[in-house]
Amino acid sequence: MKVMVTGGAGYIGSVVTEELLRGGDEVVVYDSLYKGHREAVVEGASFVKGDLLDTELLRGTLIQHKVEAVVHMAADSLVGESVKAPAKYYRNNVLGGLSLLDAMREAEVKYLVFSSTAAVYGEPAKQPIEESDPTQPTNPYGETKLAFERALRWYDGAYGLRFVSLRYFNAAGATERCGERHSPETHLIPLVLQAAVGQLPEVTVFGDDYPTPDGTCVRDYIHVVDLAQAHVRALHALAEGHESAIYNLGCGGEGYSVKQVIDCARRVTGRDIPVRKGPRRPGDPAVLIASSARIMRELGWSPTHQKLDAIVESAWRFMQNKR
């Protein structure tokens, strides 16, 4: 297929591009580079530098490259920032998304895979979380992702847009070439590895008084390659006539606590990692674990890198290569 990846110069988008190219699909990356990196655009993909709000450029890109499907990953995605600057999030994640949908309608592109998030659930009603559980976001990031996801349902009904919305839990890990390089970095695993090499003096554990076995938050870490492979499956399923759908994407199991992640990074790196106890980070649920049963059942996807050690090792290797 000919696929446009918005946000393909970012962390997950670069790995999705790698997986698409590996499977024989053609890719054009559309990214403003306002957060991503030009060198993260994988060799073999075309690149167009542009903003989501530039509907004309999007339409021209879709037509020129004869795009058949879009993977929409470009977004703002910092929970804390979204609370302080909701307008930025509504503008980029909702207005930007609608601009893309306009361009797709004009260019008659019918298939979309969307990067949604566990943040649409807010404080979860139960664990593991299923797609049919209540969606009650507790911040504008989750709210704007949910708003766009809801728009997709109506566009499907009215315009025949077929979509798969993937609600990722905690993306982590790296490939040889592509890994996490956010600025600012807020995610636990890269921060812990930065502390291991002395780029940070210490890691702060945000709260150790949660109702979890060791008192720290538990998350469902999914290797970015597993995540990327789910996108490839979703795209091909749509092209084969699969109906629109929403899927959680996590590894399942019991998840890992913040303390377990730090211990794992000590094992993997063989380094001392200084830790400081800090207060809870506002808005952090104690536990977020996905039920990924639906995507396993309907698309035949399953994660292949379930061990935290393998995930952290891959992120560590990427970091060593970049230094």
Ligand SMILES: NC(=O)c1ccc[n+]([C@@H]2O[C@H](COP(=O)([O-])OP(=O)(O)OC[C@H]3O[C@@H](n4cnc5c(N)ncnc54)[C@H](O)[C@@H]3O)[C@@H](O)[C@H]2O)c1
């Ligand atoms: N990282 C995670 O754990 C996680 C979890 C759940 C959902 N997600 C979602 O996955 C997607 C990718 O996340 P990531 O961690 O790779 O983010 P990232 O910041 O590394 O990549 C996002 C890319 O989008 C581009 N971009 C942003 N706004 C744009 C715009 N208006 N026009 C053009 N390009 C624009 C940025 O330049 C960047 O290259 C996001 O939609 C995010 O909300 C990520």
Ligand SMILES: O=c1ccn([C@@H]2O[C@H](COP(=O)(O)OP(=O)(O)O[C@H]3O[C@H](CO)[C@H](O)[C@H](O)[C@H]3O)[C@@H](O)[C@H]2O)c(=O)[nH]1
């Ligand atoms: O320096 C840090 C950074 C994080 N944490 C903790 O580590 C866990 C993981 O935090 P991350 O910031 O790595 O990830 P989140 O679970 O907050 O965020 C993920 O899930 C969110 C949905 O809830 C969004 O989708 C977001 O994009 C995605 O990365 C959390 O309990 C957090 O409190 C720390 O203790 N110290």
